[in-house]
Amino acid sequence: MKAGFIGLGIMGSRMAANLLKKGHSMTVFNRTRAKAEELLAGGAKWAASPAALAGNGNVEVLFTMLAHPEAVREAALGAEGFLQHLPPGTLWVDCSSVNPSFSREMAAAAKSRGVHFVDAPVSGSKVPAAEAKLIFWVGGEDIDLTKCRPLLECMGSKIVHMGKNGMGAAMKMVVNQLLGSTMAAFAESMVLGEALGLDRKVLFESVLGTPVTAPFLASKRAKMETGDYEADFPLRWVHKDLQLVSVSAYEAGVAMPVGHATKEIYALAIRAGFGTADFSAIYDYLGRNREDK
Numbered sequence: 001m002k003a004g005f006i007g008l009g010i011m012g013s014r015m016a017a018n019l020l021k022k023g024h025s026m027t028v029f030n031r032t033r034a035k036a037e038e039l040l041a042g043g044a045k046w047a048a049s050p051a052a053l054a055g056n057g058n059v060e061v062l063f064t065m066l067a068h069p070e071a072v073r074e075a076a077l078g079a080e081g082f083l084q085h086l087p088p089g090t091l092w093v094d095c096s097s098v099n100p101s102f103s104r105e106m107a108a109a110a111k112s113r114g115v116h117f118v119d120a121p122v123s124g125s126k127v128p129a130a131e132a133k134l135i136f137w138v139g140g141e142d143i144d145l146t147k148c149r150p151l152l153e154c155m156g157s158k159i160v161h162m163g164k165n166g167m168g169a170a171m172k173m174v175v176n177q178l179l180g181s182t183m184a185a186f187a188e189s190m191v192l193g194e195a196l197g198l199d200r201k202v203l204f205e206s207v208l209g210t211p212v213t214a215p216f217l218a219s220k221r222a223k224m225e226t227g228d229y230e231a232d233f234p235l236r237w238v239h240k241d242l243q244l245v246s247v248s249a250y251e252a253g254v255a256m257p258v259g260h261a262t263k264e265i266y267a268l269a270i271r272a273g274f275g276t277a278d279f280s281a282i283y284d285y286l287g288r289n290r291e292d293k
Contacts, residue, residue, distance in 0.1 A: 002058065003025065004026075004058060004065045005062075006029045007063075007075075009030075009067070011095075013039065015095070015129055018154050018155045027047050028046060033046065045215075050078075050080055050081055051080045055085045056115060057087070059133060062086065065150075069098045072098060076106060076109065076110075076154075091117075092116065092117050093148050094121075097241050098119075099251075100169040103169040109219065116140075119168040121137055122172075123175050134156035136158070139167035145159075145161055181259065182216075190203055190204075191283070204225075205244075220280040223278055224280055224283045227282065227284065229284070231277060235269055235276070238279040245263075246260060265285075265286075
């Protein structure tokens with residue numbers, strides 16, 4: 001199948017690589033061409049713009065994996081946007097983490113041009129993306145999921161159809177609210193334990209793997225122990241997702257006191273210089289603000 005991929009960051013580059021490995025024709029675009037070089041060496045074609053990628057019969061299914069709604073809007077509807085150049089009947093699969101109302105807006109924009117749309121955000125970070133073990137939360141029509149399922153299966157180990165357009169994005173909001181809040185609560189608890197005189201190694205071994213901690217936290221232990229926060233999931237994107245959770249909660253009329261407080265903790269960490277670090281660096285930020293007695 002002829003696939004296009006726009007957005008070759010930590011996640012997108014690995015997702016596109018898995019499509020290429022499975023023999024699919026691939027045309028790619030990224031604002032920084034250097035991030036595409038490995039894919040180009042592997043046989044992918046380069047497009048000079050989203051519009052160029054969409055034209056000339058290059059793609060049957062177009063994937064976007066971009067940082068935030070504004071980037072998706074620009075790629076789709078900007079001066080060099082792809083949407084006006086995609087032939088009717090083409091399928092656009094947006095894997096970006098965006099809010100549900102934005103996904104529905106993009107679905108309507110696509111439909112007005114005869115283009116099919118699926119929102120398919122993912123759970124999983126750098127390693128699952130490389131190992132094709134992502135979870136896809138899909139919103140869209142059955143027929144569109146059937147068309148893109150073989151491609152999703154090249155990149156993920158689980159595909160869950162959540163319902164109509166926007167429902168995949170809705171599930172992503174729920175997941176990342178839990179992810180960000182859980183990481184911050186765990187880090188805060190670790191800082192408290194150390195301030196009370198407990199050894200950090202003892203703390204890790206006592207709480208990880210018990211009912212009070214989420215399984216993913218074990219994968220953050222090495223980063224927290226060594227202080228090497230090479231990003232699997234940059235802290236600034238967790239903050240962005242929590243802001244989208246806030247927007248979604250406002251639109252749904254839901255109070256989110258814990259979510260709002262957590263979002264501001266990450267905002268303060270960004271201000272302190274942790275934005276590009278892995279989001280587990282919230283531990284170092286909270287520890288830095290501890291008063292030892």
